[in-house]
Amino acid sequence: MNFLEERILKDGVIKPNNVLKVDSFLNHQMDIELMDRIGEEFYNRFKDQKVTKVLTIEASGIAIACSVARYFKVPVVFAKKSKSINIDGEMYIAEVESFTHKNINKVIVSKKFISDTDKVLIIDDFLANGCAMQGLISITESAGAEVVGLGIAIEKGFQIGGKVLRNLGYHLESLAIVESMDPENHTVEFRETAVV
Numbered sequence: 785m786n787f788l789e790e791r792i793l794k795d796g797v798i799k800p801n802n803v804l805k806v807d808s809f810l811n812h813q814m815d816i817e818l819m820d821r822i823g824e825e826f827y828n829r830f831k832d833q834k835v836t837k838v839l840t841i842e843a844s845g846i847a848i849a850c851s852v853a854r855y856f857k858v859p860v861v862f863a864k865k866s867k868s869i870n871i872d873g874e875m876y877i878a879e880v881e882s883f884t885h886k887n888i889n890k891v892i893v894s895k896k897f898i899s900d901t902d903k904v905l906i907i908d909d910f911l912a913n914g915c916a917m918q919g920l921i922s923i924t925e926s927a928g929a930e931v932v933g934l935g936i937a938i939e940k941g942f943q944i945g946g947k948v949l950r951n952l953g954y955h956l957e958s959l960a961i962v963e964s965m966d967p968e969n970h971t972v973e974f975r976e977t978a979v980v
């Protein structure tokens with residue numbers, strides 16, 4: 785079992801509706817040493833890809849993306865959830881359905897920050913149905929940039945996102961893949977992945 789799987793077993797809380805809460809160490813209170821290990825691990829997995837930008841989506845992807853970007857020594861860009869309808873032509877826009885809130889957000893990235901010479905590593909905390917990742921891929925590809933990898937801290941392998949993205953040919957690396965989780969017995973099972 786790797787360090788993230790161990791931490792999920794220790795401090796993760798299984799909620800109804802296939803939600804795993806990790807707010808004591810990943811996306812509300814944050815364990816910065818753990819973040820740093822996550823950043824280093826993604827660096828090791830993607831270091832040959834000549835990454836020029838790390839892209840994520842607000843809010844909970846940002847901290848992980850910063851940790852990754854520190855290893856690559858490149859900037860982080862995060863897609864903003866925009867409520868404004870006055871979006872001008874200077875933005876890339878994608879529609880993303882929120883897994884946790886079930887609403888649809890327009891997410892935007894300024895055209896200033898991704899260009900056709902960029903090699904983009906997309907990072908997020910969770911992968912469920914893949915809507916957030918698809919939105920970020922669409923923004924990257926609208927810019928003419930290359931998606932060189934997708935890095936996910938926790939993939940829920942029983943939901944469809946991972947399968948779809950791998951079938952599309954993207955290089956997806958998830959540090960922990962939850963195969964099943966049971967809110968009544970508080971059990972989590974992981975898919976076998978590389979030990980890190």
Ligand code: 5GP
Nearest residue numbers: 802803804883910911912913914915916945
């Ligand atoms: P997807 O777009 O793949 O359906 O869902 C991914 C997004 O929803 C992530 O950005 C993450 O913030 C949120 N999310 C999905 N599943 C979970 C979960 O089980 N726990 C938490 N905390 N967030 C989740």
